[in-house]
Amino acid sequence: MTTSEQRSLRIAYSPCPNDTFVFDALAHGRVPGAPALDVTFADIDVTNGMAERGESDVLKVSYAVLPYVLGEYTLLPCGGALGRGCGPLVLTREAGTDLRGRTVAVPSEKSTAYLLFRLWAADTVPGGVGEIVVMPFHEIMPAVRDGKVDAGLVIHEARFTYQNYGLHKLADMGEHWEQTTGLPIPLGAIIAKRSLGAGVLGRLADAIRASVQAAWDDPAVSRPYVMEHAQEMDPAVADQHIGLYVNEFTAGLGEDGYAAVRGLLTRAAAEGLVPPLEPGALAFPR
Structure with missing residues (x-):
């Protein structure tokens, strides 16, 4: 042994x-x-x-x-x-915000959520997003609400609470992944x-x-x-x-x-x- x-x-x-x-x-x-x-x-x-x-x-x-x-x-x-049906969301203060060149808050750059976001952006944001700001997860939705960043990438329970901050769902990263891959x-x-x-x-x-x-x-x-x-x-x-x-x-x-x-x-x-x-x-x- x-x-x-x-x-x-x-x-x-x-x-x-x-x-x-x-x-x-x-x-x-x-x-x-x-x-x-x-x-x-x-x-x-x-x-x-x-x-x-x-x-x-x-x-x-x-x-x-x-x-x-x-x-x-x-x-x-x-x-x-x-x-399935559990992907991260991109949230904005205004519905339909164009993310080209905009600042996006994310909880980590070494997460599946971040990779899914970057793959979604590569497919759907011509010219790409602007600055990526890493911040603690609990600070992201308030930062978007207060205009400190243009958009935020959120996961888990934020799928059900973002409306409390007056925010809008711009896109569901999981939906994009599942629709483009079937996986x-x-x-x-x-x-x-x-x-x-x-x-x-x-x-x-x-x-x-x-x-x-x-x-x-x-x-x-x-x-x-x-x-x-x-x-x-x-x-x-x-x-x-x-x-x-x-x-x-x-x-x-x-x-x-x-x-x-x-x-x-x-x-x-x-x-x-x-x-x-x-x-x-x-x-x-x-």
Whole structure:
């Protein structure tokens, strides 16, 4: 037995309901034969940085960071988040604003949301947008409302609250992606260090699939873990979150999942947004 098989695997994922739902059985030792986990909770912008520094064995990261870390990490074929009807929005103060040369606030430049936005702009904004300003997510909608920036890129719950700021939806990045590709939106990936070896990586992937299935089979068992970390989220909202982001692609990426990831990163590389993928970079070690 190798050292990596004997010790706990250091893993970092978010406290969001979809992640705690997926990993509940595995994190609590209810998957027979699975590697033990040493869990750290961190938001995705933090785990993206951890991946770039090689700071953990297993991580939940944005698909947008994959091209920067695939030398040290491999993409696991399960456990992540791809979805439909859940894309980021571009918001403006005035309906129908022309974004040519305009200032746009974004929460990160290493996120799927940002890549989708730049691909949308390349298709629909002749001459391109102007300055990109990175600011904390919670500051974006007030900044657009107050005229500090011309537009803002928002995600998640802002889809349902932007009207409270008097803002208008200029475009839905997810709709554009799905209409032009027919594929789901690649959001969060599970990656693990290649140095763990094919044996441990295979056991880990099998264990994650089993953990997902256990959560689906009896959702009530995972409820305490989900709600403990859901930051005072209403249980009904937590269930909606899980229903949106834990789906067939969580159990296994499959052909459409891998096509979505390759499509996003290939198109983004063609626009100069990320480094190009090496041939076979997404293949899982066997």
